[in-house]
Amino acid sequence: MDLYELTIHQALEKMEQGEISSVELTRNCLDRIEKIDSKLNAFVTVDREGALLQAAEADRKRSRGEGGLLCGIPLSIKDLLSTKDLRTTCGSKILEDFVPVFDATVIQKIKNEGGVILGKVAMDEFAMGSTSETCFSGVPHNPYKRGYVAGGSSGGSAASVAAMECLGSLGSDTGGSIRQPASLCGVVGIKPTYGRVSRFGLVAFASSLDQVGPIAGNIDDTARLLKCISGYDKNDSTSVKQPVPDFSGFIGKSIKGLKVGIPREYFGEGVDPEIAAIVENGINILREGGAEIRDVSLPHTEYCVAVYYIIAPSEASSNLARYDGALYGYRDNKSETLLEMYKNSRSAGFGDEVKRRILIGTYALSSGYYDAYYKKASQVRTLILEDYKNVFDECDVILSPVTPLPAWKMGENKDDPLSVYLSDIMTISANLAGIPGMSVPGGFTRKGLPVGIQLQANHFMEEKLFQTGSYLEREVDLNRPELAL
Amino acid sequence: MKKISKKEVEHIVHLARLTLDKGELEKVTVQLDTILSYVEKLDELETSDVEPTTHVFSVCNAFRDDVVSKSLPREKALVNAPRQDGESFHVPKII
Numbered sequence: 001m002d003l004y005e006l007t008i009h010q011a012l013e014k015m016e017q018g019e020i021s022s023v024e025l026t027r028n029c030l031d032r033i034e035k036i037d038s039k040l041n042a043f044v045t046v047d048r049e050g051a052l053l054q055a056a057e058a059d060r061k062r063s064r065g066e067g068g069l070l071c072g073i074p075l076s077i078k079d080l081l082s083t084k085d086l087r088t089t090c091g092s093k094i095l096e097d098f099v100p101v102f103d104a105t106v107i108q109k110i111k112n113e114g115g116v117i118l119g120k121v122a123m124d125e126f127a128m129g130s131t132s133e134t135c136f137s138g139v140p141h142n143p144y145k146r147g148y149v150a151g152g153s154s155g156g157s158a159a160s161v162a163a164m165e166c167l168g169s170l171g172s173d174t175g176g177s178i179r180q181p182a183s184l185c186g187v188v189g190i191k192p193t194y195g196r197v198s199r200f201g202l203v204a205f206a207s208s209l210d211q212v213g214p215i216a217g218n219i220d221d222t223a224r225l226l227k228c229i230s231g232y233d234k235n236d237s238t239s240v241k242q243p244v245p246d247f248s249g250f251i252g253k254s255i256k257g258l259k260v261g262i263p264r265e266y267f268g269e270g271v272d273p274e275i276a277a278i279v280e281n282g283i284n285i286l287r288e289g290g291a292e293i294r295d296v297s298l299p300h301t302e303y304c305v306a307v308y309y310i311i312a313p314s315e316a317s318s319n320l321a322r323y324d325g326a327l328y329g330y331r332d333n334k335s336e337t338l339l340e341m342y343k344n345s346r347s348a349g350f351g352d353e354v355k356r357r358i359l360i361g362t363y364a365l366s367s368g369y370y371d372a373y374y375k376k377a378s379q380v381r382t383l384i385l386e387d388y389k390n391v392f393d394e395c396d397v398i399l400s401p402v403t404p405l406p407a408w409k410m411g412e413n414k415d416d417p418l419s420v421y422l423s424d425i426m427t428i429s430a431n432l433a434g435i436p437g438m439s440v441p442g443g444f445t446r447k448g449l450p451v452g453i454q455l456q457a458n459h460f461m462e463e464k465l466f467q468t469g470s471y472l473e474r475e476v477d478l479n480r481p482e483l484a485l
Numbered sequence: 486m487k488k489i490s491k492k493e494v495e496h497i498v499h500l501a502r503l504t505l506d507k508g509e510l511e512k513v514t515v516q517l518d519t520i521l522s523y524v525e526k527l528d529e530l531e532t533s534d535v536e537p538t539t540h541v542f543s544v545c546n547a548f549r550d551d552v553v554s555k556s557l558p559r560e561k562a563l564v565n566a567p568r569q570d571g572e573s574f575h576v577p578k579i580i
Contacts, residue, residue: 238540327574
C-alpha cells in the first residue's frame, strides 16, 4: 500500500506511532502528483519545496510533542484562498501572477494545526461555474473517466482528493461548488452553515452566499478538517460567535428515530433514473436503520435558480470591481487614459463567463432595475428560508440527490449558460438559506461515474449531517471502480 | 418581447468597465436576454408584504474597539502592483 492511500486518521496514527514521517508521506503525495497530474490537471501550482519544508517542521514539532490536529497531513487548497507567498490565481488570467502577502484565516488555522500545503488546485474562474472548465490554466478531468468533468467550481479539490494526490482539500461553495464536485468525483464534501467558517482571505464572489468547507475521502476526515477551520474570526464580521462542536463525536451515532425529510420537488422529471435509484437505495438504508422517513415539501424550489442568478451576479459585479489593473493583477499597459486602462485590463483579464455574470449583475443593480431584480430576488429568498424553517420544524435532515445528472463530457453546453445554471437546482437553495449541506458517496452509474447523496440540516446542525452521513458511508455498498488514471 | 436591447447591453458594458467587440456583443445580448427572460419567473410570486433577506443572520453593527494595530507595510502593499515607484501606485494621467 502506498502512503498516499491512507486516510487522514490512519496517517496521523502511523506518524504518532513513528511508523512513517510527514516528509515521507508528503514526498509520496508529491511524487504521485508528478506522475499523474499531467493526465488529471487538478493542480494549478505545486509547491514541492515549501511542502517538504512544512513537512519537516511538522515532524520536528511531533517529536517535541507539539503537533496539532493535522500535524504533517498533506492537503490541497482551492486557488481562491489567499496563501502567503504562494501564487493565488482564482483560475483567472487577471490574477495569473498574484502572490498574496497574507494568509486567509482558514489557511492560518490549517498551518497552526500542522497541515502541509502541497499547492493550489483548479477551479472555475472566480468560482463561477459547475465544471471547472473556465479555469485559465487547464481543466481537471474526472478521476473515474478522463474527458468527463470533475464538477465545479471546486473541481480541482475534489479531483485531487479522489485521485489520492492529497489526503484532503479546502474548497468553497457559493451555489454547490463543494457538494457538486464531491458528488461527481465520489468523495465527501461539506458546505458549513453561513458564518461557521471565516471568509477572511477567501476571494469574494457572492459575499452573502460564499462559504469555505472541506473535501476529503471519508466522513471522519471531513469532520476533522471542519473542526480545524471553524469558529468566529474578528476579521470577518459575518462569522458567527457559536461554539464549535466536536463533529467527530457524532460519527456512528445511532439514527434510530432520526427524522429524514424527502422533498418531493427534488424528484421530478429531469432526474437521471440511475441517480434516482441510488438515492432511493440510500433512503431505504436509513429506513432499515430505524430512521423515520417523511415526505416533505419545499414549494419554492423551482424559483431558486432564478433567485440565485440575480443575487450571485449582483454581488459578484460589485466584488469584482476591484480588478481594475491599478493595485494588483493584470494591467493593459498600452492604455493611455485611466478609463481605457480599466476597460482594457478587465476585458483581457476576465473570461467570458465572468464577464457575463458581471453584466447580469450590473444590469440588475442599475438604476431603475434594482427593485425589479435584486429586491424581488431577496424577497423570494425570504420565502425559501421559510420553506426550510417549516421542514426543519418536523425533520432533522433533508435527503435528496446533489445533481440531476452524473458527470458529463467536457465541452457540452458551452454556448448555453442557462442549461448549466439549471443543473445547480438542488444545491443553491442551501446557500440562499445559509444552511449546511453535505455530499456523501451513494453509488456509481453503470458507466462507472460517481453519484453523491445530499444531506441538508438546519443552521449550525452540521452534527446531524455527520451522524446521517456516517451511517450511509458504513452501510452503502459502493462497489467503487478503479480510478481511470 | 425582448428583455434587453443591444443598445442597453452596450450601456451596461460601459458601466461594468468592460469592452466587447461586435460579435461578442451580439452573442452576449442573446444570452442575457435568455437569462433575464428566465428570471422573470419570479413575477409569478406576490411578494409585496415580504421582507427581503440580504444576510441570513442579521449581525447588527459589528463594531470593534478603536485600537491601533499593525497594518501592512508599504513595500508589501506595493509588491503586486503592475507599476509603482517604491512609494506609490502608478496609473495613467487623470488630469
